[in-house]
Amino acid sequence: MLQSITCLAGGVGAARFLEGLVHVYPPEKITVIANTGDDLEYLGLYISPDIDIVTYTLAGLVDEEKGWGLKEDTYKCMEQLEIYGAETWFRIGDRDMGTHLLRAALMQQGFTLSEVTDKIRTSLHVKTRIIPVSNDRIATRIKTPAGLLEFQEYFVKRKFTDRVLDVFYDGADKATPSEGVAASIAKADAVIICPSNPILSIGPMLAVPGMREAMAKATKKTVAVTPIVGGKALKGPLDRLMSDLGIESSAYGVAQLYKGVAQGFVIDNVDKQLLPKIKDLDMKVVPTQTIMDSAAAKAKLAQDTIRLAENL
Amino acid sequence: MLQSITCLAGGVGAARFLEGLVHVYPPEKITVIANTGDDLEYLGLYISPDIDIVTYTLAGLVDEEKGWGLKEDTYKCMEQLEIYGAETWFRIGDRDMGTHLLRAALMQQGFTLSEVTDKIRTSLHVKTRIIPVSNDRIATRIKTPAGLLEFQEYFVKRKFTDRVLDVFYDGADKATPSEGVAASIAKADAVIICPSNPILSIGPMLAVPGMREAMAKATKKTVAVTPIVGGKALKGPLDRLMSDLGIESSAYGVAQLYKGVAQGFVIDNVDKQLLPKIKDLDMKVVPTQTIMDSAAAKAKLAQDTIRLAENL
Numbered sequence: 001m002l003q004s005i006t007c008l009a010g011g012v013g014a015a016r017f018l019e020g021l022v023h024v025y026p027p028e029k030i031t032v033i034a035n036t037g038d039d040l041e042y043l044g045l046y047i048s049p050d051i052d053i054v055t056y057t058l059a060g061l062v063d064e065e066k067g068w069g070l071k072e073d074t075y076k077c078m079e080q081l082e083i084y085g086a087e088t089w090f091r092i093g094d095r096d097m098g099t100h101l102l103r104a105a106l107m108q109q110g111f112t113l114s115e116v117t118d119k120i121r122t123s124l125h126v127k128t129r130i131i132p133v134s135n136d137r138i139a140t141r142i143k144t145p146a147g148l149l150e151f152q153e154y155f156v157k158r159k160f161t162d163r164v165l166d167v168f169y170d171g172a173d174k175a176t177p178s179e180g181v182a183a184s185i186a187k188a189d190a191v192i193i194c195p196s197n198p199i200l201s202i203g204p205m206l207a208v209p210g211m212r213e214a215m216a217k218a219t220k221k222t223v224a225v226t227p228i229v230g231g232k233a234l235k236g237p238l239d240r241l242m243s244d245l246g247i248e249s250s251a252y253g254v255a256q257l258y259k260g261v262a263q264g265f266v267i268d269n270v271d272k273q274l275l276p277k278i279k280d281l282d283m284k285v286v287p288t289q290t291i292m293d294s295a296a297a298k299a300k301l302a303q304d305t306i307r308l309a310e311n312l
Numbered sequence: 313m314l315q316s317i318t319c320l321a322g323g324v325g326a327a328r329f330l331e332g333l334v335h336v337y338p339p340e341k342i343t344v345i346a347n348t349g350d351d352l353e354y355l356g357l358y359i360s361p362d363i364d365i366v367t368y369t370l371a372g373l374v375d376e377e378k379g380w381g382l383k384e385d386t387y388k389c390m391e392q393l394e395i396y397g398a399e400t401w402f403r404i405g406d407r408d409m410g411t412h413l414l415r416a417a418l419m420q421q422g423f424t425l426s427e428v429t430d431k432i433r434t435s436l437h438v439k440t441r442i443i444p445v446s447n448d449r450i451a452t453r454i455k456t457p458a459g460l461l462e463f464q465e466y467f468v469k470r471k472f473t474d475r476v477l478d479v480f481y482d483g484a485d486k487a488t489p490s491e492g493v494a495a496s497i498a499k500a501d502a503v504i505i506c507p508s509n510p511i512l513s514i515g516p517m518l519a520v521p522g523m524r525e526a527m528a529k530a531t532k533k534t535v536a537v538t539p540i541v542g543g544k545a546l547k548g549p550l551d552r553l554m555s556d557l558g559i560e561s562s563a564y565g566v567a568q569l570y571k572g573v574a575q576g577f578v579i580d581n582v583d584k585q586l587l588p589k590i591k592d593l594d595m596k597v598v599p600t601q602t603i604m605d606s607a608a609a610k611a612k613l614a615q616d617t618i619r620l621a622e623n624l
């Protein structure tokens with residue numbers, strides 16, 4: 001059996017995959033490296049959506065329907081802010097607010113995002129270690145015909161309706177991977193790139209100096225899971241984004257982005273015809289059901305992904 | 313009729329009095345100068361309890377039973393913070409949190425407490441102007457046998473059980489009255505010191521350089537309303553605090569503290585025997601019902617107070 005697994009994770013898709021993984025593999029032997037390119041500051045709060053989605057999901061507290069936020073949360077604080085005319089398009093639940101308040105306060109006191117992330121996940125009894133890719137600020141920005149947008153402005157406020165001309169990871173080039181990131185990739189018996197957006201979620205992480213090198217050393221044990229099924233993103237803007245950027249909007253397009261990074265690739269059964277093309281990228285490919293519509297489906301996908309990693 | 317009234321206000325007692333005042337006098341002709349000595353910072357929020365109590369009360373939104381906070385508020389954010397092991401003895405409702413978040417964010421952006429206070433009260437359709445006594449930080453601190461306590465530590469966390477050796481208004485000596493404070497006292501036809509704690513609520517305000525001088529010029533039109541009835545504080549620690557500090561715990565004791573500041577004094581009917589003693593302090597005294605147990609009682613008290621001011 002694999003002694004440890006390190007995962008690169010974005011938001012909802014990654015969190016659902018990890019939910020399956022912790023059911024088939026010991027959670028305490030998993031390390032999750034989380035994207036911080038979506039982070040935002042709002043009214044003095046520090047919000048780290050991908051970290052929270054992963055943490056809440058692994059804690060069993062996530063609002064399953066939305067995929068983010070805490071279940072059975074209310075929005076009274078937001079309602080009050082609306083009365084004051086504050087911008088409220090980024091919806092934060094009342095319970096969720098506690099997380100952001102604590103994080104901002106601790107970071108103000110000098111604690112790193114890593115330390116705060118660890119405090120929150122342990123408070124919520126999450127056994128899997130979750131590490132932000134960097135404690136330096138990385139901000140994904142989207143160039144559109146309407147101008148350069150902050151990530152959440154593009155994603156939440158404008159509901160990813162803008163055509164994307166380019167994507168920047170502001171600050172990534174000057175960022176340092178946070179403590180444990182490189183080591184956990186080096187030491188792991190398998191590295192899994194979760195079914196996340198390769199450009200918006202995994203891209204910012206690989207743009208941090210040292211990350212691509214760390215991953216390059218790990219190709220013989222790295223498996224990526226496609227976030228695209230039958231040419232469509234299950235959630236979010238990935239399919240359109242890929243087309244906008246001139247990348248084939250398919251599992252093959254995703255595999256191309258991971259060439260040299262992953263040597264194993266998990267695609268959906270519906271995309272079997274792409275198998276030969278992806279194999280030509282020097283990847284071992286396994287087709288399976290990648291749509292995580294039940295606990296069993298999540299566990300099966302995790303199991304198949306682990307098996308592929310074991311066979312690299 | 314009086315052309316304008318300026319009030320000095322602490323928290324709950326003052327807010328209830330003001331509720332009566334705006335029923336018998338045009339709210340837009342009233343200016344409230346509010347105490348900021350109780351203000352606290354908590355997890356990066358800026359909380360100004362007396363300003364909020366007055367604002368929420370005049371907006372008709374206060375939790376009437378508690379006297380502070382917003383009615384029908386919930387505490388989910390606090391519950392979440394509790395899970396993280398944060399200090400949660402200062403209870404903030406979810407709606408209320410919106411106020412503190414906005415205030416902290418705007419102050420961070422460089423807006424003054426005065427400006428934020430005005431934005432909040434206008435958003436809540438409060439016609440009465442509310443001005444913090446100063447935009448400089450004043451912190452009331454309580455010397456007790458257990459050490460020097462922050463005001464809210466003494467008041468909320470330790471439920472004012474400590475014996476008080478002394479009271480300090482940290483920062484007050486270097487503070488400047490905020491814009492409009494001195495002018496509104498000078499211009500008003502009457503100045504009312506609301507039924508607030510003279511040491512903990514009015515004291516910090518009078519300790520700001522210029523405030524005692526401004527009030528000294530206004531003695532011919534200044535009326536104070538007793539917060540002590542039959543030797544007891546209706547709410548809070550005032551009676552015990554006065555004894556601890558060697559001041560007679562009675563309406564007479566309060567009147568002594570306002571000698572040279574107010575020339576009119578409203579006492580409760582039950583304290584009629586104190587009338588001659590208080591008159592000896594060069595004060596006109598009116599006994600009436602000061603217990604504000606109904607809307608009618610609040611209005612009557614306000615009416616009697618105005619009448620006394622008119623007759624100074």
